[in-house]
Amino acid sequence: MEASWQYTGAEPVKIKKFLQSLGMGHRLFNDIKKGEGEFLVDHRPVRPTTKILPNQPLTIRVKPEPADPTVAVSHDPLQVVYEDDNWLVIDKPAGVTSIPGPGVANGTILNRVTGYLIDQQSPDQRPHLITRLDRDTGGLLLVAKHRVASSMISQQVQQHQMVKEYTALVSGHFTADHGTIDQPIDRVAGQVRRVVADDGQQALTEYWVEDQGDDWARVRVRLHTGRTHQIRVHFAAIGYPLLGDALYGGDTSRVDHQLLHASHLAFLDPFSRRQLSFTSPLPAVFNEIMV
Numbered sequence: 001m002e003a004s005w006q007y008t009g010a011e012p013v014k015i016k017k018f019l020q021s022l023g024m025g026h027r028l029f030n031d032i033k034k035g036e037g038e039f040l041v042d043h044r045p046v047r048p049t050t051k052i053l054p055n056q057p058l059t060i061r062v063k064p065e066p067a068d069p070t071v072a073v074s075h076d077p078l079q080v081v082y083e084d085d086n087w088l089v090i091d092k093p094a095g096v097t098s099i100p101g102p103g104v105a106n107g108t109i110l111n112r113v114t115g116y117l118i119d120q121q122s123p124d125q126r127p128h129l130i131t132r133l134d135r136d137t138g139g140l141l142l143v144a145k146h147r148v149a150s151s152m153i154s155q156q157v158q159q160h161q162m163v164k165e166y167t168a169l170v171s172g173h174f175t176a177d178h179g180t181i182d183q184p185i186d187r188v189a190g191q192v193r194r195v196v197a198d199d200g201q202q203a204l205t206e207y208w209v210e211d212q213g214d215d216w217a218r219v220r221v222r223l224h225t226g227r228t229h230q231i232r233v234h235f236a237a238i239g240y241p242l243l244g245d246a247l248y249g250g251d252t253s254r255v256d257h258q259l260l261h262a263s264h265l266a267f268l269d270p271f272s273r274r275q276l277s278f279t280s281p282l283p284a285v286f287n288e289i290m291v
Contacts (some may be wrong), residue, residue: 001037001146003086003271004059012051015039018058023270028062028151037062065126065147071100073118074111081278086149086271087142088113088127091280094138094257098129113143130157131164131265134229136244139166139262139280152270165264166221166231167210167282169289170240171251174209174217181205181234185227193247194229196237203227205234211290216243218290220263231260243289255285 007018016029032039033048040059041052052058082089090109092098097108113127128150130142142162144150156162186200194200204224211218217240221231229248235241236248243251245258266277 001062001064001148003148004057006057007052009054012053014051015048018052023152023155025151025154062148071114072106072111073115074106075115076107076112078112078116086145089278090141092133092138092141094136097135098132133262136257137260140265140278156267160224163266164223167261167263168219168221169243169259170217170235172240173212177209179207185233194233201227203230254289
């Protein structure tokens with residue numbers, strides 16, 4: 001794996017500081033430093049402590065990760081929205097699990113991406129799911145094709161700089177078109193459920209009401225934190241559970257899974273330095289209920 005950038009600053013800068021400004025995590029830098037790759041300035045190998053001069057190119061070469069023997073290869077269908085050398089954006093259908101886990105060893109998005117890369121003659125690439133969705137939530141997922149991409153996007157993930165918006169159908173009727181839910185979320189011991197709790201982790205959800213019927217509302221939701229089940233927990237806590245969400249008290253008379261869809265994803269590509277933005281249309285079941 002090889003990636004290059006042009007340094008456009010006005011003053012000399014150390015390689016580590018420059019790569020950190022692009023988003024690289026400490027672990028990958030240290031792995032390269034310890035022999036898992038090399039740094040090149042003006043196409044010549046250099047020490048990790050080298051300073052880059054203005055307008056000089058920096059290249060990193062990194063050994064590929066070995067395949068994960070615990071991840072089975074699946075050739076089940078995969079809807080690819082976008083692909084380049086570093087990223088895959090996948091539109092996941094509701095009902096498919098993101099990663100293998102207890103009772104689900106194959107057929108997940110990670111299994112399917114692994115098979116897809118092999119089919120694309122990229123067996124030396126080990127995918128990393130950067131975003132994940134609950135099994136019954138559909139929509140956009142970001143996958144890093146290799147360890148360098150996973151490391152370069154890590155700061156945006158940790159600092160919640162990625163734009164992740166969802167569309168949800170909830171029970172009830174709103175009187176305001178915009179709101180925020182700022183309530184901490186905690187685990188329930190021995191259960192998959194989460195609850196709003198004073199001693200939980202800070203969680204912030206912002207929403208806009210885009211349409212309403214007699215007993216439902218369609219809301220656009222932006223996550224400012226990334227807690228498990230955050231949208232489902234927050235809307236249930238304020239009295240608007242998602243339609244179909246049996247776990248959090250939603251109405252299941254018309255649909256058997258929560259009506260939540262990851263409809264928009266945007267991030268700064270640390271390789272091209274361009275903003276990439278994607279949208280996914282709502283599944284048919286949403287429109288059937290909003291008639």
